[in-house]
Amino acid sequence: MPDGGPPTIVSIAERAGVSIASVSRVLNGVGARPETVRKVERAAAELGYVPNAVARSLKGGRTKQLTFAMQDIGNPVYVAMVREIQAVARAAGHRLLIHSTDADTEEELSVVRSLGDRRSDGLILCPIRITPEHIEVLENAAGPVVVIGALPERVRVDAVQTDSVAGAQLAVRHLAETGRRRIAFVNGPLDTVPGHNRRQGYLKALADQGLAHDPALEHATDFGLAAGRAAAHRLLAADPPPDAFFCANDQLALGASQAVHERGLRIPQDIAVVGMDDSELARAGWPPLTSVGLGSEERGRTAARMLLERLGDAENPAPAAARRTTAQPRLVVRASTVAGHVPATDPAGTA
Amino acid sequence: MPDGGPPTIVSIAERAGVSIASVSRVLNGVGARPETVRKVERAAAELGYVPNAVARSLKGGRTKQLTFAMQDIGNPVYVAMVREIQAVARAAGHRLLIHSTDADTEEELSVVRSLGDRRSDGLILCPIRITPEHIEVLENAAGPVVVIGALPERVRVDAVQTDSVAGAQLAVRHLAETGRRRIAFVNGPLDTVPGHNRRQGYLKALADQGLAHDPALEHATDFGLAAGRAAAHRLLAADPPPDAFFCANDQLALGASQAVHERGLRIPQDIAVVGMDDSELARAGWPPLTSVGLGSEERGRTAARMLLERLGDAENPAPAAARRTTAQPRLVVRASTVAGHVPATDPAGTA
DNA sequence: TCACCATCTGTAAACGTTTTCAGCTGCTGT
């Protein structure tokens, strides 16, 4: 069998003694005479034929690929989203391209623009900053986009949001209600959407609870573990010291916990720690972290579904207007704020 | 501007008053008269033209996409690999498709077979089991494949391995040398390659250290956090109880640590815990985990580079024979085995 | 002035599919 590259529909046609049109029809299950079906299937099997997805995409205008772009695949929140998105995508016969942008705004924009190259049918984007340029680019994207995160109301783009201001309030209120008075805040960069919103929630909740806002109890750096540890060490030096850490995500919270342990203090007896995102990290450490879930799994799933709907198909046309859904934050209490707590609804470490 | 779909090379040609060949040449930087270049670039910019990657792939036979398939994107080891692979891929102008197989063997095989659809130029596969069928399929893959993991010597496929038997020995020896005598082993499924090899290392090291093998100190289930916790609880009930846990990965180790804490025991005073993979999880908890690094980052990077080399290009032809590289395991001692230990080389939580 | 060459340009084929259209076959009903 002289091998002129991988088998194509043409090789099958020759071998089966039919036209390429018949081959295509048989392979796609469109009507054909039993005899023809037999010949074609036999030839295809013998040649080990696999349809060329690229050619198919060119003809059909659909690649059956979706793209998910986020800041950093190292963050467990995004991992959770990837998992959900991929499940939904796969069920619909789509593959998933991922793109970690390293929080580079330029890169983020270029991902949206690259929708024009038709490599994927749609994009799920988790932007960390929203500039006017983002909005401009998003509204003129060459294909459907679903944004996971806050987006101004007027922007005509599907978005799956969460109320992280309310989430932060939930956390602070819980701390206040369990008797904490000097609640420190370990935040990520203030010029990011989550960084900004979570701080708003923190300030609002302090006011609601009648607690003073002490700037010495606030520290903003980065969203990583090391940053959390360093920030906590600095905050612990305040006078008087904090009796609780509210951290803008679970990575920061785990870093902060390390600092607390390094100082020989006990969680939660000496100091309480609350994280945000309720990622698997919250369940991984000791003590398990009280954390405010922002529905990452749900948001991933919803975003994927919305994207698929926007892609539309024969029977279901794409919705006309941009849609918004909001996932509600949920406080999950664990032992990092309440000694010995075993949450009733916690799926016991289904990490 | 009547919109007949997205702009193509044809629309540009019309608008610029040249042929599509000229457009293509200008866009690809092949010689053209300055006047022509100007006209084409102007038209392209005005139309907001983005080349159709699918058409380009069909013509060129290259998609500039790579696929990475692994068991579960939730495992931090794979996240580390994804990150490295994507960095290398991006630098070479490739995108990354990811595919989590849920440890389904059939799915794994289908990923390899789907290389035939030409959707991606090559595959990096992290199989968890190796059956004769795997070997058969791998050797006859329709495109280049690099395997991350053990592969029999004779198999003509590139592989990036690690010596996890030696890695397990490193861990057990460290425990023995720090005075532990009843070293329990928390393992994943025995019918997986890592599960099998890590157990071999465990047994070998016990023998080397002159320690008896007590079957009551061994437990194999699953590779997750919850499994580690459950296994540890069971093992702690042994009589006499273990004074150390060697865990087949960091997730198991964190789960085991939770169990230890839940029993009110101290790490490392009462019981030492060692993990494997040296993933970011090892640095995330408290106390930080002593863990045996198996070079996930390095393996990811190397695999990506090998794959790109095998793809070859104009000046560098692809290597002829299958290649093997092996990453050396490395013990990273932290406070979960040696009280108060601060590792000299630990990049202090560069999570 | 003319032959020659270098440079640029356009036509057309190719990549591997899907799909439209028209033609062919063999059957049914009268």
Add this chain to the structure above:
DNA sequence: ACAGCAGCTGAAAACGTTTACAGATGGTGA
């Protein structure tokens, strides 16, 4: 016996590129 029809089939066009080839243009040297 023949019109009509249903069911299959094949030729050809199309998707948007790249590229081989040949044709056109202009400039140079004798």
